[in-house]
Amino acid sequence: MLSVEGIHSYYGKAHILSDLSFEVRRGEVVALLGRNGAGKSTTMKSVMQLVRPRKGGVTFQGRELVGEPAFRVAKCGIGYVPEDRRIFTDLTVLENLEVGRQPARKDAPHWTTDQLFEIFPNLDERRANRGKHMSGGEQQMLTIARTLMGNPALLLLDEPSEGIAPVIVEQMAATILKLKAQGLTVMISEQNLHFARAVADRAIIIEGGEKKFDGSFAELEAHPEIRDAYLSV
Amino acid sequence: MAFFLAQFLTGLANAAALFLVASGLSLIFGVTRIVNFAHGSFYMLGAFIGITLMDILPGHVGFWGAILLTGLAVGVIGALTEMIVLRPIYRAPELFQLVATFGVILVIQDLALMIWGAEDKLGPRAPGLRGVWRIFGEPVPKYDIVLIAITPFILFALWYLITKTRLGILVRAATQDREMVGALGVNQAWLFTGVFALGSALAGLGGALQLPKGGADLLMDFNIIGEVFVVVVIGGMGSLPGAFIAAVLISVLNVFGVTYLPQSTLVLMYVVMAIVLIIRPWGILGREEAAGEHGQVGSPERPIRPYGPKGIALTSAFVLALALVPLFAEQFVLTLIVDMIVFALFAASLHFILGTGGLVSFGHAAFFGGGAYAAALLVFHTGTPMELAFLFAPLAAGLLALAIGWFCIRLSGVYFAMLTLAFSQLVWSLAFQWRDVTRGDDGLVNIWPAEWLNAPAPFYYFTLILGTGGIIFLRHVIHSPFGYALRAGRDSPRQAEAMGIDVKRVQYAAFCLAGIMAGLAGGIFVFSKGSVFPTVLEIGESFDALIVVFLGGVKTLAGGVVGAGFMTGVEDWLTRLEYWRLLLGLVIISVVILMPEGIVGTLSTLWRKIRHTDEETIR
Known part of the structure; x- marks a missing residue:
C-alpha cells in the first residue's frame, strides 16, 4: 500500500534520514520504533511531504508522492496525526472535526461525527468546548478524530501515547485495535515498546535515521540484543 | 444636543x-x-x-x-x-x-x-x-x-x-x-x-x-491606509468586532475633531491609538501573538562576520575612490552622491534595528525628519550657527527615539511596527499642522551650512566623513558584545533572557542608537538641501528606507548601503519618465520574487555556489 524507497531527508543541512526503505501493507498495523531523535517523526513527515525527501521515492497505492503538496497527499488517503497534536485551540471540538472533513472514499471506512463520538465518548461531552480548554488526553483523541474525518485509508500516528496518563494509553490501544478492525491500515511511531506490542503486527526499528530492524515482534523477542541496542528500556 | x-x-x-x-x-x-x-x-x-x-x-x-x-x-x-x-x-x-x-x-x-x-x-x-x-x-x-x-x-x-x-x-x-x-x-x-x-x-x-x-x-490609497491601520490595530489584528468598534470610534472622533479641534484632526487619531496600545498592547479585542507559531519555515541564517583584510581593503579603496570624485566630477554628480550617502546612512540605521535587532519599524522617518526639523527649527527661529544646530539633529532624534521607544519596545512584531508608524505619523502631523512653529507644508527654507562648508566640495567631504563614519560605527557596534546581545534577543528572546541579557533594554538602547544615526542623516540632509518639508516625515519616507533595506538584503550587513545606492540611482533615472512609479513598482516586485535574499544576499549566495563548485572540482 505504502512503499518508501531509499529516502534521504534533511532539516537545513542536518541529514536526518539516510537511505530509509520500508513497506506498509494493507490492513496491518506497523510500529515505527526508535529513541528520541532517531528520525521517527521525520519519517512520518517525509511520507506526508511536510518534509520533502531530497532523494528516494514514496509511493502510495501506486502513486508517487514526492514533490506533491501535503494537501494532495492527504487527499490521496493518508491521514496524519502529528506528535505535538496541533489542534486548533480557538475552535470548538465540532469545528476542529469540520476542518478535517473530506468526501468519502471507496477504499476506506467512512466516518461521521456521530460514529467518532461513539469511539471517543469524552469528545461527545465536549462538542462545543474550545480546544484550549481540553486535557492532553482529550486533545490527543480530538486530533485522531479530526484526522479520521478525512476518511483516510492509511493512518500515520506519531507517538500517540506520549505525555498521556496510563489509563488513557490503554484506551488508546483499544481504539487503535478498533480502527484496525474497521479495515484501516495504521503506522504508529512509538518509544513505548509495551504499547507498540499491544497494537502492532510488525516492528520497524530506526536509529540515526537508518533502518536497523524490520520484522515481527516474535523475531524481535528472539534478539534481545537489538532491543537493547536501539530502544531505551 | x-x-x-x-x-x-x-x-x-x-x-x-x-x-x-x-x-x-x-x-x-x-x-x-x-x-x-x-x-x-x-x-x-x-x-x-x-x-x-x-x-x-x-x-x-x-x-x-x-x-x-x-x-x-x-x-x-x-x-x-x-x-x-x-x-x-x-x-x-x-x-x-x-x-x-x-x-x-x-x-x-x-x-x-x-x-x-x-x-x-x-x-x-x-x-x-x-x-x-x-x-x-x-x-x-x-x-x-x-x-x-x-x-x-x-x-x-x-x-x-x-x-x-x-x-x-x-x-x-x-x-x-x-x-x-x-x-x-x-x-x-x-x-x-x-x-x-x-x-x-x-x-x-x-x-x-x-x-x-x-x-x-x-491620493485615496495613502490617505485611507493610515486610518485603516489605526482601526485594525486599535480593534485588534484579526478581530472583526474589534475593527467595527474601532472604526466607529475613529470616525466619530474625526467628526468631532473637525468641529472642535480643526488644527489637530490628524494628530487626534494617532494619539487615541497610542493610548489604546499603551493600555491594551494588542488592541481592544486582540490577543497576544503567540511566539513560535507553526507554518513559518525558513532556513537558518548564516552568521555575519566582520570583514576580513580583503573586505577592509575593498571598502577602503571604495571610500578612497569616493574621496577622489570631487577632483574631476561635475556638481550634480556630487549632489547625487551626497543624496546616496545620506540615504545609505538612514537605511543603515534602519537596518541596524531591523536586521540586527529584529525590530521592524515602519516609522523610521520620524527620526530622520525629526533630526532634520530639529536643526532647521533652531536655525530658522533662533539663527543658531550651523555647527551647533547640526549637532542638535542627532541629539533631538535620539531624545525622540528615547520617548517613542519607551512605548514601542514593549510590543513586538506587527504591533511594534504599527505603533512606530503611529508615532511617526504623530510627528508628521505636528510638522504639518503646527503652522506657527513649523510653517506647515510651506516648509522651513534658507537652512544653509556655515560659510566654510557652503560649497559643493567641502560639503561633499563633510558628508563623506560623517556618512561613512556613521555606517562604520554601526557595523562596529554590530560586532561588539552589545551587537551579540542584540542578535541573541532577536533570534531567541527567551534563551537570551535566561542567559542574563535584559532583551528589552538592549533593544531600547539599539532603538535609540538607530534614532541618533537617522537624525545624523537628517541633519546632513537638511543642510545639503537648504530646506525641509513635512514630506521627510511621511509614511513614504519610512517605506523608502524599508524597501531599500529589503532590496539590499536584510540578512546581509552591506544590504542597506547597497540598496540605498541602487535605489537613489534608479530613482534618479526613473523619475524622469512619466510612469516611473509603475516601473519602480515592477522592479521592486521582481526583485522580491526573483531575489528573495536581496541584492547582496543573492550575489553572495551565487558567489558561494561558484566557489563551492570550484572546491568540489578541485577535490
Whole structure:
C-alpha cells in the first residue's frame, strides 16, 4: 500500500534520514520504533511531504508522492496525526472535526461525527468546548478524530501515547485495535515498546535515521540484543 | 444636543466604509499573516471602478448594482495580485511580502493615473437619496442614514461567514496553523487566494460605497491606509468586532475633531491609538501573538562576520575612490552622491534595528525628519550657527527615539511596527499642522551650512566623513558584545533572557542608537538641501528606507548601503519618465520574487555556489 524507497531527508543541512526503505501493507498495523531523535517523526513527515525527501521515492497505492503538496497527499488517503497534536485551540471540538472533513472514499471506512463520538465518548461531552480548554488526553483523541474525518485509508500516528496518563494509553490501544478492525491500515511511531506490542503486527526499528530492524515482534523477542541496542528500556 | 446627535450620526456613517476596508485588511492579515499595504489601493480602485460603472448603469438598480459589481471586480483584481505577486513568496520572510505589496501600490497608482487621469472625480449622488432628513431639526443626509442602517448587516454577514460556514472555520484554523490545515487535505493556496479576494472585495466595496459622500482621487490609497491601520490595530489584528468598534470610534472622533479641534484632526487619531496600545498592547479585542507559531519555515541564517583584510581593503579603496570624485566630477554628480550617502546612512540605521535587532519599524522617518526639523527649527527661529544646530539633529532624534521607544519596545512584531508608524505619523502631523512653529507644508527654507562648508566640495567631504563614519560605527557596534546581545534577543528572546541579557533594554538602547544615526542623516540632509518639508516625515519616507533595506538584503550587513545606492540611482533615472512609479513598482516586485535574499544576499549566495563548485572540482 505504502512503499518508501531509499529516502534521504534533511532539516537545513542536518541529514536526518539516510537511505530509509520500508513497506506498509494493507490492513496491518506497523510500529515505527526508535529513541528520541532517531528520525521517527521525520519519517512520518517525509511520507506526508511536510518534509520533502531530497532523494528516494514514496509511493502510495501506486502513486508517487514526492514533490506533491501535503494537501494532495492527504487527499490521496493518508491521514496524519502529528506528535505535538496541533489542534486548533480557538475552535470548538465540532469545528476542529469540520476542518478535517473530506468526501468519502471507496477504499476506506467512512466516518461521521456521530460514529467518532461513539469511539471517543469524552469528545461527545465536549462538542462545543474550545480546544484550549481540553486535557492532553482529550486533545490527543480530538486530533485522531479530526484526522479520521478525512476518511483516510492509511493512518500515520506519531507517538500517540506520549505525555498521556496510563489509563488513557490503554484506551488508546483499544481504539487503535478498533480502527484496525474497521479495515484501516495504521503506522504508529512509538518509544513505548509495551504499547507498540499491544497494537502492532510488525516492528520497524530506526536509529540515526537508518533502518536497523524490520520484522515481527516474535523475531524481535528472539534478539534481545537489538532491543537493547536501539530502544531505551 | 441635536447638533451633537447629528455629528454622531455623521461619524457612524463614515464608519461604514472604514469598517469595510479595515475588516478586509484584518481578514487578510489573520490568515496570510501579510500586512497588505496595497489594501488602500484596492479601496481607491473600488472608488474609480465604482464611478465608471455608475456612469454606465442607470437608476437605482444601476447605483447599487454598480457597488456590488465593483466589489466583485476588485475581488478578482485582489485574487490576481495574490496569485501573481504573493504566491511565489509565501516562504520568504514575512516582511518581504510587505515590500512586494508596496510595489503593488506603486503599480496601481500609475495604472489608475493612466486609466482615469490625474483629475479628482466627484462621486455621483445615490438616486432617491439626494436630500436630507431632519432629526430634531438638524439636517442629516439621507445617504448617511442608509449607510448607518446597512453597516450592522455587513457586520452580521461577515460574522456569520467567519463563525458559521465551513470557509470561516477553515479560515480560523489557518489563522492558527496553516501547515496543519494543509496536512488535513485543504488546499491552502486556494484558501489564501479566496481570503485575499474577499478582503480586497471588501476594500473595493468600501471605496464604492463612500462615493456619494466623497469621490475618487489618486491620493485615496495613502490617505485611507493610515486610518485603516489605526482601526485594525486599535480593534485588534484579526478581530472583526474589534475593527467595527474601532472604526466607529475613529470616525466619530474625526467628526468631532473637525468641529472642535480643526488644527489637530490628524494628530487626534494617532494619539487615541497610542493610548489604546499603551493600555491594551494588542488592541481592544486582540490577543497576544503567540511566539513560535507553526507554518513559518525558513532556513537558518548564516552568521555575519566582520570583514576580513580583503573586505577592509575593498571598502577602503571604495571610500578612497569616493574621496577622489570631487577632483574631476561635475556638481550634480556630487549632489547625487551626497543624496546616496545620506540615504545609505538612514537605511543603515534602519537596518541596524531591523536586521540586527529584529525590530521592524515602519516609522523610521520620524527620526530622520525629526533630526532634520530639529536643526532647521533652531536655525530658522533662533539663527543658531550651523555647527551647533547640526549637532542638535542627532541629539533631538535620539531624545525622540528615547520617548517613542519607551512605548514601542514593549510590543513586538506587527504591533511594534504599527505603533512606530503611529508615532511617526504623530510627528508628521505636528510638522504639518503646527503652522506657527513649523510653517506647515510651506516648509522651513534658507537652512544653509556655515560659510566654510557652503560649497559643493567641502560639503561633499563633510558628508563623506560623517556618512561613512556613521555606517562604520554601526557595523562596529554590530560586532561588539552589545551587537551579540542584540542578535541573541532577536533570534531567541527567551534563551537570551535566561542567559542574563535584559532583551528589552538592549533593544531600547539599539532603538535609540538607530534614532541618533537617522537624525545624523537628517541633519546632513537638511543642510545639503537648504530646506525641509513635512514630506521627510511621511509614511513614504519610512517605506523608502524599508524597501531599500529589503532590496539590499536584510540578512546581509552591506544590504542597506547597497540598496540605498541602487535605489537613489534608479530613482534618479526613473523619475524622469512619466510612469516611473509603475516601473519602480515592477522592479521592486521582481526583485522580491526573483531575489528573495536581496541584492547582496543573492550575489553572495551565487558567489558561494561558484566557489563551492570550484572546491568540489578541485577535490
